[in-house]
Amino acid sequence: MSQSLSRALTILIRLGEGPRTMDQLAEELGVHKTTVLRLVRTLEEERFVHRDRSHGFHLGSRTFELSHAALAQRGIRDIAAPHLAGLNRSTGQTVHLGVYEGGDVVYLDKYESRQPIRMYSRIGAPMPLHATAIAKVLLADLPAAERERVAARLDYTRFTDRTITDAATLLTELRQVAVQGYAVDDAEHETFINCIAAPVRDASGAVVAGISLSVPDVVLGRDQVRALLPELRRTALDVSADCGHHPVNGPAGGGA
Structure with missing residues (x-):
């Protein structure tokens, strides 16, 4: 040189x-x-x-342009991949990466559980916005007016006895998700699956993706799944750091 x-x-x-x-x-x-x-x-x-x-x-401003270009060229899926693989190895459970695009929440990546019983899900398929943790963590970061518009247009299909079935309840939960920094799905989409999720943030602090852990209840009970929250949130923070996010006041939240 x-x-x-x-x-x-x-x-x-x-x-x-x-x-x-x-x-x-x-x-x-x-x-x-x-x-x-x-x-x-x-x-x-x-x-x-x-x-x-x-x-x-x-x-100068050219460095900002290059930093954004570097992240865009890698893409969130590539940035998150080693961290998701590590979370999958350490927990043995199903790990998803999801994003909010065009009014839908879709999975960008999936790491299969190492357990005999696995969760059915497909990369690219849209997820119910009112019944999955990863959707809740993504919706919770939207501006209040947009959250309300999204909540008002949903059909609120009842998948289980625990599914949220109205806009007011969903909006209340999204506000709680924003405060606590994670989201849960307590058998709301499938009766035998519990999920937790945490947000991934970019350099601006905006939530650009969500990471979730999904576990059949015959493998781990609800409390055991929630005990994995610290590890999930550390993973989300590590991915966020690679996206240029550096929190000033401690960890930021997330859902799945």
Whole structure:
């Protein structure tokens, strides 16, 4: 690697840690200020660096464009894959990755349970918005007005005796999901399946996906499934971190 390129990259790395003055950059690179000025001017011209009115240096708008492009090129499915595989290995249970698109919640990925009894689900198939944990965690992040519109248009098919069957109850639960940071499906879609879910957030803090664990009740009871919440939420936070999310006030929530 050329010396100039190495120094320019070091400047970007240092600015990624926080704003710097010319003197600070020169000291950290171990070079004269004129060398830093030459490099910074080139980076400024290409919008990799921005100089404020106090002559402090910050990352420029081109770095934002590249970070978004890098994530878009990988895609949430690729970003989440190693984390989902790890969760599947450690728990032995079915793991799903789902997203909210075009008014539907669909599974993007699935890791099968290692148990003899497995949950039937299919990648790409839409999930009931009122009866699955992963849908609840995705809907809970929508603006209030949009949540209400979604809740008002649902048919509320009753799948089990525990299925939510009206908009008011669903909206109340979605508000609770948003507060607690996870969602549950206590045999609401299938009588023998309990699910928990947590949200994946991007750099802006928006929920872009949900991760869920689905377990037949003959394998684990409801309380045993909920005991897996800390591991599920850690996985969701790890995926969120790889999507550029860095929470300021501790863990953010999720559902499945």
